[in-house]
Amino acid sequence: METKGNKHENYEILNLLGYGLAKFDNEFIKQFGFKTKQSFFEYFVELGIVETGSVVKNRMDLFDPFFKNSRKGWWQKGDAYIHRKLLIDSLFGNENAVGYSNIVKLFLKNNFKIKDIFVEVKPIVKSRFKKLQETGLEAELYFINNYNSIDIFKNGIIEDARLYGDGYDFQINVNENSFLAEVKGIRAKKGRFRLTENEFIKAKEYQKDYIVTLVLNLDDLPTFLTIDNPLKNLKFEERIIKSKEVKEYHLIADIC
Numbered sequence: 333m334e335t336k337g338n339k340h341e342n343y344e345i346l347n348l349l350g351y352g353l354a355k356f357d358n359e360f361i362k363q364f365g366f367k368t369k370q371s372f373f374e375y376f377v378e379l380g381i382v383e384t385g386s387v388v389k390n391r392m393d394l395f396d397p398f399f400k401n402s403r404k405g406w407w408q409k410g411d412a413y414i415h416r417k418l419l420i421d422s423l424f425g426n427e428n429a430v431g432y433s434n435i436v437k438l439f440l441k442n443n444f445k446i447k448d449i450f451v452e453v454k455p456i457v458k459s460r461f462k463k464l465q466e467t468g469l470e471a472e473l474y475f476i477n478n479y480n481s482i483d484i485f486k487n488g489i490i491e492d493a494r495l496y497g498d499g500y501d502f503q504i505n506v507n508e509n510s511f512l513a514e515v516k517g518i519r520a521k522k523g524r525f526r527l528t529e530n531e532f533i534k535a536k537e538y539q540k541d542y543i544v545t546l547v548l549n550l551d552d553l554p555t556f557l558t559i560d561n562p563l564k565n566l567k568f569e570e571r572i573i574k575s576k577e578v579k580e581y582h583l584i585a586d587i588c
């Protein structure tokens with residue numbers, strides 16, 4: 333099984349499994365027809381998702397410290413990986429063991445083409461399910477929970493502007509200053525991002541008060557990189573996306 337850096341090839345399903353095991357314990361594995369965790373772990377070996385059952389157990393250990401159960405898990409890591417829990421919480425935190433298991437089954441059916449799984453979920457769950465694999469939401473949640481660690485935003489008051497679709501995600505009010513933060517997620521330690529036409533216009537209007545905030549290395553231990561006045565400090569080229577009939581501005585070179 334391939335591993336890219338610290339990321340397992342089947343990173344997403346492992347996070348879902350770890351969350352379910354840590355939160356619901358044996359109630360979770362019962363929904364798949366298993367009586368013991370070991371047989372549940374081995375099921376994913378048989379499916380070819382992991383090479384050994386210990387990979388699934390390790391992901392359970394990763395999530396255990398975030399829930400009240402009889403196991404301590406990898407408590408030594410503190411909150412290093414809590415962004416993974418927060419993402420799943422935001423989408424499926426209100427589900428019980430049955431509902432959450434159906435989400436995991438849906439992932440298995442759609443992504444691994446497992447035919448003998450029957451699952452039926454409500455339309456809104458399917459909509460949340462689509463969001464699960466989008467980088468943007470994960471990066472935004474990480475920003476909401478950690479923006480105070482960024483010097484320019486320290487002790488600021490955050491206002492969520494995502495619903496307005498006006499070219500930025502958040503306004504951060506720090507003393508007399510108001511910064512517009514556009515958050516972009518990059519799964520690796522470096523990469524590229526693009527600006528929509530709205531974002532480009534706002535960056536041009538607000539200049540040094542418009543801060544592109546990159547959440548780098550989302551697949552492992554995220555870090556922030558902030559870029560104020562991005563149109564001055566970075567080079568973009570205009571591309572017209574005909575299928576969408578909107579403009580996007582793509583960064584020419586990798587960041588970092």
